[in-house]
Amino acid sequence: MRLELGHILINDVQFGDVSKVENGVLYVNKEEMKALLLQDDHIADIQIELAKPGESTRITPVKDVIEPRVKVSGDGGIFPGVKNKVKTVGSGRTHVLKGAAVVTAGKIVGFQEGIIDMSGIGAEYTPFSKLNNVVVVIEPQEGLTQYEYEAAARNAGLTAGIYLGELARNLTPDEIEVYETKPIFEQANEYPELPKVGYVYMLQTQGLLHDTYVYGVDAKKIVPTILYPTEIMDGAILSGNCVSACDKNTTYHHLNNPIIKNLYAQHGKEINFMGVIITNENVFLADKERSSDWTAKLTEYLGLDGAIVSQEGFGNPDTDLIMNCKKIEGKGVKTVIVTDEYAGQDGSSQSLADADKAADAVITGGNANEVITLPPMDRIIGMLDYTDTIAGGFNGSLKADGTIVAEIQIITGATNELGFNKLTARTY
Amino acid sequence: MVKGIEESGIPVVHICTVVPISLTVGANRIVPAIAIPHPLGDPNLSKAEEYKVRKRIVDKALHALTVEVTEQTVFEN
Numbered sequence: 225m226r227l228e229l230g231h232i233l234i235n236d237v238q239f240g241d242v243s244k245v246e247n248g249v250l251y252v253n254k255e256e257m258k259a260l261l262l263q264d265d266h267i268a269d270i271q272i273e274l275a276k277p278g279e280s281t282r283i284t285p286v287k288d289v290i291e292p293r294v295k296v297s298g299d300g301g302i303f304p305g306v307k308n309k310v311k312t313v314g315s316g317r318t319h320v321l322k323g324a325a326v327v328t329a330g331k332i333v334g335f336q337e338g339i340i341d342m343s344g345i346g347a348e349y350t351p352f353s354k355l356n357n358v359v360v361v362i363e364p365q366e367g368l369t370q371y372e373y374e375a376a377a378r379n380a381g382l383t384a385g386i387y388l389g390e391l392a393r394n395l396t397p398d399e400i401e402v403y404e405t406k407p408i409f410e411q412a413n414e415y416p417e418l419p420k421v422g423y424v425y426m427l428q429t430q431g432l433l434h435d436t437y438v439y440g441v442d443a444k445k446i447v448p449t450i451l452y453p454t455e456i457m458d459g460a461i462l463s464g465n466c467v468s469a470c471d472k473n474t475t476y477h478h479l480n481n482p483i484i485k486n487l488y489a490q491h492g493k494e495i496n497f498m499g500v501i502i503t504n505e506n507v508f509l510a511d512k513e514r515s516s517d518w519t520a521k522l523t524e525y526l527g528l529d530g531a532i533v534s535q536e537g538f539g540n541p542d543t544d545l546i547m548n549c550k551k552i553e554g555k556g557v558k559t560v561i562v563t564d565e566y567a568g569q570d571g572s573s574q575s576l577a578d579a580d581k582a583a584d585a586v587i588t589g590g591n592a593n594e595v596i597t598l599p600p601m602d603r604i605i606g607m608l609d610y611t612d613t614i615a616g617g618f619n620g621s622l623k624a625d626g627t628i629v630a631e632i633q634i635i636t637g638a639t640n641e642l643g644f645n646k647l648t649a650r651t652y
Numbered sequence: 653m654v655k656g657i658e659e660s661g662i663p664v665v666h667i668c669t670v671v672p673i674s675l676t677v678g679a680n681r682i683v684p685a686i687a688i689p690h691p692l693g694d695p696n697l698s699k700a701e702e703y704k705v706r707k708r709i710v711d712k713a714l715h716a717l718t719v720e721v722t723e724q725t726v727f728e729n
Binding site: 242385430431507509510540542543546547577578580 | 669672688690
């Protein structure tokens with residue numbers, strides 16, 4: 225399967241009479257976009273705001289971040305099984321508004337959604353401070369259940385992403401990246417001298433605000449399976465998931481998974497990148513056992529020499545991670561695991577809830593309990609009502625002047641476990 | 653907490669869903685629970701059926717307290 229990603233580079237976003245992209249500027253017709261999103265009768269009102277790098281702007285509570293994309297050739301459409309018909313994607317050409325994003329925000333669904341600061345120290349901790357963001361602030365209808373509100377908010381973000389992505393359909397990309405993975409035997413034979421490496425992609429699947437969707441299927445109901453990496457670049461995997469925002473994969477992370485990109489970068493040089501095994505992180509022990517058995521089985525079945533295993537979230541998924549690691553190593557397949565840490569505010573506590581000797585190659589996205597002081601911002605998109613109660617916040621986190629003292633787990637993407645951010649720790 | 657209480661000489665049964673974590677942290681008597689969001693119940697069942705599940709787990713845990721163990725033991729049945 226071969227996918228061309230055509231990047232249209234966006235360096236500014238503005239409101240305009242007509243939604244379009246011109247000379248690297250994304251123009252958004254606010255009223256048209258708002259009317260489109262208000263077609264969902266679960267939503268009472270929508271505000272659309274722009275947030276650019278360097279502004280004194282704070283966005284919260286953040287639910288998801290979506291990169292605008294459109295399929296211009298090849299089967300299916302972006303976000304298959306959810307926003308387009310369920311058709312296998314990952315081939316042909318896809319255009320991307322690179323440098324722009326949709327951010328969804330609004331009254332919290334649960335109690336643990338994120339913060340994006342566009343400037344100051346907080347901006348250093350989230351990759352989304354570097355993007356030209358179109359923020360969709362959602363006001364749900366009264367009387368909706370949490371589940372209905374979550375689904376409506378998730379859908380609004382994807383709708384907005386498709387609306388903006390469509391503007392890229394007929395543009396000439398500034399740059400084109402090409403990614404290709406072949407059917408298994410053909411792929412194995414292409415670089416027979418190189419070690420065969422796969423990627424075990426763990427998806428958060430613990431319930432409301434902890435869910436992930438694969439071609440529209442709630443991933444807690446899947447058994448581990450194999451995907452071509454390019455399917456993921458076309459939106460085969462979508463986030464429904466922002467609880468403890470620091471280490472949850474937004475839809476943007478899935479579309480731009482750096483582990484996949486880096487495996488491709490070494491493909492044919494140091495390794496033969498064979499494909500992606502997706503698995504889940506469920507709340508029943510039997511599910512954890514079954515899924516980790518199956519990931520190990522699939523690494524063996526693919527004839528892998530090595531596997532990268534990335535976790536999403538923390539706590540009991542640490543066990544899914546360690547089970548995957550132990551069982552895959554048990555098949556004679558070397559592993560590197562990618563995680564983050566909850567080592568306490570002073571960093572001296574045990575970092576993961578589970579451990580095993582097989583986990584002897586570990587990459588960390590940093591300690592989510594580190595405390596940070598976020599200075600007040602001139603402009604708030606969304607609301608600060610919940611700052612004391614979202615994960616990473618505590619009683620008194622929000623000061624009278626708008627300063628926030630909290631753990632970095634409050635910041636969207638701060639300790640991302642795909643290596644999407646800059647934090648890590650090394651031992652020498 | 654399990655280890656802290658045991659250090660004072662009182663036997664402890666750890667009822668928990670993720671048995672591997674309980675093993676990693678060193679609990680000696682472990683009784684598997686239902687699921688992480690509802691360790692001692694199951695909202696998918698009727699009240700009457702759920703009561704049976706709850707009673708079974710508690711009975712098993714009380715039984716485990718009375719059993720001498722020489723190594724970390726998971727009481728599956």
